[in-house]
Amino acid sequence: MIVSGYKMSDKKRPMINHQLEPTGRPTIQDVASEAGVSTGTVSRVINNRAGVKAITRQQVLLAMQRLNYRPDSAARELSLRQMTRVGLSIAAGNRRLIPYFVLFLEYLINELQTDGYRLEEIPSRSDGLPEWLTDAVVLFGAHDDDLRLSYLQQRSIPFVLVGHHPGVRWVMPDDYNGGRQATEHLLRLGHREIVHLSGYMNNQSFQDRYQGHCDTLQAAGVQPRRDYLLDGDFTSLGGYRAVRKALEQGLRFSAIFAASDEMAVGAIAALGDMGLRVPMDVSVVGFDDLPEIGESLTTIRQDIAKIAATAVKLLKQGLLGQPVQHEVVPVQLIVRGTTARRR
Amino acid sequence: MIVSGYKMSDKKRPMINHQLEPTGRPTIQDVASEAGVSTGTVSRVINNRAGVKAITRQQVLLAMQRLNYRPDSAARELSLRQMTRVGLSIAAGNRRLIPYFVLFLEYLINELQTDGYRLEEIPSRSDGLPEWLTDAVVLFGAHDDDLRLSYLQQRSIPFVLVGHHPGVRWVMPDDYNGGRQATEHLLRLGHREIVHLSGYMNNQSFQDRYQGHCDTLQAAGVQPRRDYLLDGDFTSLGGYRAVRKALEQGLRFSAIFAASDEMAVGAIAALGDMGLRVPMDVSVVGFDDLPEIGESLTTIRQDIAKIAATAVKLLKQGLLGQPVQHEVVPVQLIVRGTTARRR
DNA sequence: CTGAAAGCGCTTACAG
DNA sequence: CTGAAAGCGCTTACAG
Numbered sequence: 001m002i003v004s005g006y007k008m009s010d011k012k013r014p015m016i017n018h019q020l021e022p023t024g025r026p027t028i029q030d031v032a033s034e035a036g037v038s039t040g041t042v043s044r045v046i047n048n049r050a051g052v053k054a055i056t057r058q059q060v061l062l063a064m065q066r067l068n069y070r071p072d073s074a075a076r077e078l079s080l081r082q083m084t085r086v087g088l089s090i091a092a093g094n095r096r097l098i099p100y101f102v103l104f105l106e107y108l109i110n111e112l113q114t115d116g117y118r119l120e121e122i123p124s125r126s127d128g129l130p131e132w133l134t135d136a137v138v139l140f141g142a143h144d145d146d147l148r149l150s151y152l153q154q155r156s157i158p159f160v161l162v163g164h165h166p167g168v169r170w171v172m173p174d175d176y177n178g179g180r181q182a183t184e185h186l187l188r189l190g191h192r193e194i195v196h197l198s199g200y201m202n203n204q205s206f207q208d209r210y211q212g213h214c215d216t217l218q219a220a221g222v223q224p225r226r227d228y229l230l231d232g233d234f235t236s237l238g239g240y241r242a243v244r245k246a247l248e249q250g251l252r253f254s255a256i257f258a259a260s261d262e263m264a265v266g267a268i269a270a271l272g273d274m275g276l277r278v279p280m281d282v283s284v285v286g287f288d289d290l291p292e293i294g295e296s297l298t299t300i301r302q303d304i305a306k307i308a309a310t311a312v313k314l315l316k317q318g319l320l321g322q323p324v325q326h327e328v329v330p331v332q333l334i335v336r337g338t339t340a341r342r343r
Numbered sequence: 344m345i346v347s348g349y350k351m352s353d354k355k356r357p358m359i360n361h362q363l364e365p366t367g368r369p370t371i372q373d374v375a376s377e378a379g380v381s382t383g384t385v386s387r388v389i390n391n392r393a394g395v396k397a398i399t400r401q402q403v404l405l406a407m408q409r410l411n412y413r414p415d416s417a418a419r420e421l422s423l424r425q426m427t428r429v430g431l432s433i434a435a436g437n438r439r440l441i442p443y444f445v446l447f448l449e450y451l452i453n454e455l456q457t458d459g460y461r462l463e464e465i466p467s468r469s470d471g472l473p474e475w476l477t478d479a480v481v482l483f484g485a486h487d488d489d490l491r492l493s494y495l496q497q498r499s500i501p502f503v504l505v506g507h508h509p510g511v512r513w514v515m516p517d518d519y520n521g522g523r524q525a526t527e528h529l530l531r532l533g534h535r536e537i538v539h540l541s542g543y544m545n546n547q548s549f550q551d552r553y554q555g556h557c558d559t560l561q562a563a564g565v566q567p568r569r570d571y572l573l574d575g576d577f578t579s580l581g582g583y584r585a586v587r588k589a590l591e592q593g594l595r596f597s598a599i600f601a602a603s604d605e606m607a608v609g610a611i612a613a614l615g616d617m618g619l620r621v622p623m624d625v626s627v628v629g630f631d632d633l634p635e636i637g638e639s640l641t642t643i644r645q646d647i648a649k650i651a652a653t654a655v656k657l658l659k660q661g662l663l664g665q666p667v668q669h670e671v672v673p674v675q676l677i678v679r680g681t682t683a684r685r686r
Numbered sequence: 687c688t689g690a691a692a693g694c695g696c697t698t699a700c701a702g
Numbered sequence: 703c704t705g706a707a708a709g710c711g712c713t714t715a716c717a718g
Contacts, residue, residue, distance in 0.1 A: 072421070074417045074420035074421040075417075075421050078415070078417040097442040097445055097633075097634075097635050097636075099440040236578065237580045237583055237608070237609055240583060240584075269584065273584065291439075291440075292438050292439060293440075
C-alpha cells in the first residue's frame, strides 16, 4: 500500500519489522481509518462527548472492538494537560497497611490510570477535613457524622464513598448479607452457640456484618448473646487473644463467625493451642477471602476489584454532573475446610 | 515581554491566568531558554547522554535547579514509545501483603515512574523461573541457589537483587549491623539472657540479623544459646505464640531481640498476658521501624525508600551497560520505650 | 558538541 | 455533526 505524501525515509523503520501493518498497538489513527472518520470523531466517541451521530458512534465503537483498541494513557495525559487529580481520603483510624486496604488501593490505582486519572492521597487536617482538595475524591470509610461529606458537598466536589451514607454517591460490599450468609451456613450445620469475633464497632462494615448476623439468628429463634461478641481488634493477634481468653474463662460455643479472615486465623490458632480441633470441635467462618490468608478457610468472598471499579464508575458520573447513585456489590459464601456439622 | 512570532490568539488562554510567566510547571523549553541552549541539549543532559560539553551540562543543570524543573513523565513516556518495562520477581514463599513489602513496592513504583519506567509483576513458573521477561528485573529476595540469577545472566538482562549474592547487582539494608546494634544496646543495658525471635532461616535478611546478634554476643563473652532462638513465623501472632510457649515452658530471659516489629508486637502482648511488664521485667527490641506498628517500640530503623531508590539507580547502571555494583544501606538504632536497664 | 525539526498518540477550539 | 490542524512536553536522527 503506497501512501502519497509519505516522506519518512526507510532508515527510520526498525530493522526487525515483522509485520508491517499491525505494528505495535493500534492508535486512534488506525481506528479512524478503519471506521472511515477523523481522529477527532474517534476521540469524541472515546470520551463520550455529545454531538456524534448515533450511527457514526456505532461504527467507531465497532472499529475499536475490531482492532482491540485501547487508548494510550501517556498520550491522553499529555494532551489533556489539566489532568484529573483524584484524591484519596482515608477515615481517621483506618490503617493503611491492612491487606484489604492494600488490595483495594491496588485495584483503584489501576482502574484510575486506565482513564488517565492520577491518584493522590489527601492527608487529613487535625479537624478531620482534607488538607487540600482535588478534582474529585474517593473517601475510604466514613464516620457517623463525618465532616468531610458536607465539606465536599458545599464545594460541590464530586466524590464517592466506599461505605454508605444517605444522599451521596457510595459503593460498598454487601456486608449485611455477608453476615446473613455466614450465619445461615452455621445454622444449617446445626450450630446455635455462635461467637462473633469483630472489632470495636465504629466501623460501618463491621456493624453491618454484625447486624446481619444478629438478624439471622433472631429469625431462626436464637437470641444473640452479649457475651458472644468478642473484640478481635481486626488482627490475627487480636483474634487469638480474644478467643483464647474467652476459652480460658469458660465460654462455651460450637462455632465462630469472625468478621475478617485475619481474626479467623487468630481464632483457629487459639482453638488449636487450647486443644480444640477445627472443624471437628469448633467451626470457623471468616470474611473477605483475602489471598495469602487462611488457604482452607470457609469465608465470605468480597469482590474488591469490583468495588474499586464501581467507585471509579460513580466518580466519573459525578465528574459529568450526573445524578447521585449508589451501588451494593454482592458477596458470596465460600465453603472450605473450617466448618462442619455440629457434633 | 513580547515574543516575536507568537501566534496564539488570546482566546486560547485560560480566563483565570494569575501569573503570566510562571504558568504551571516549567517545561524543557523554559529550561532551554534559561540556559541559552536548545531543547535537544537539555534532553541530552536530562538523560545523561554522552556528548555534551561539561560547561554546557553545568549550565543546563543549574537552569534546571533554578526553575525547579522536573520532567513530565507523560510526555517522556509518549516520546520514548519503547518504554522500559521493569519486571518485579518475588522469591517463592515471600508474602506480598506484609507491610515491609507493601512499603517497598510503593517506593519502587514511585521511583520508577519518575524515570518513565513501568513496573510489572512477573509471576514465577512452576520451576521457579520467571513466566516472561522484561527489559530489566528487580528481584525481591533470592534463595541460596536461585535459578533466576543465572537465567537472567545468561540472557544478559540487567537486574538488581534486593538481598545479596556474589557477582550480581544488589542492594540490601545492613541487616548484620542491625543485629549488632540491637544486641549491643541490650548488652549495654546489662542484659545477658537475650532471646532472639525470628522465622525459619531460609531468608537472607533474617540470617544476617541473627548472625550479627550472635557475633556480638560472642564478642562480649556471651555464648548464644540454641534454646534462645524462637520461631515467630514473621507475624505478630507467631511472635505471640512463640514467646508465650517459651514462657510457659519456663524459659528464663531478660530481653527479646525480635527480628521484625510485627513479631516484637506479638512478643510484648504475650509478655503482658503472662504478667510480665515491658520494659521493667523484660526489654524488647524490634526491627524495621514500620509505621502503624508498635509506636513506642525500641527498634532498628530501615530506610526502605533509600533501598528502593538505590535499586533503581543500580538498575539504570545495568541498562547503560555499566559494571556490576552493589550497595549496603545503613540502619539505625531508635531507642524508645520498650528497653530498660536490667533489674 | 549543538540546533532545528519531526514525531510519539491523543484532545479540542475552529471552521464548515 | 464532522474534519483539518495545532498543540501537549518530550526525544532523537540528521545536519552542521
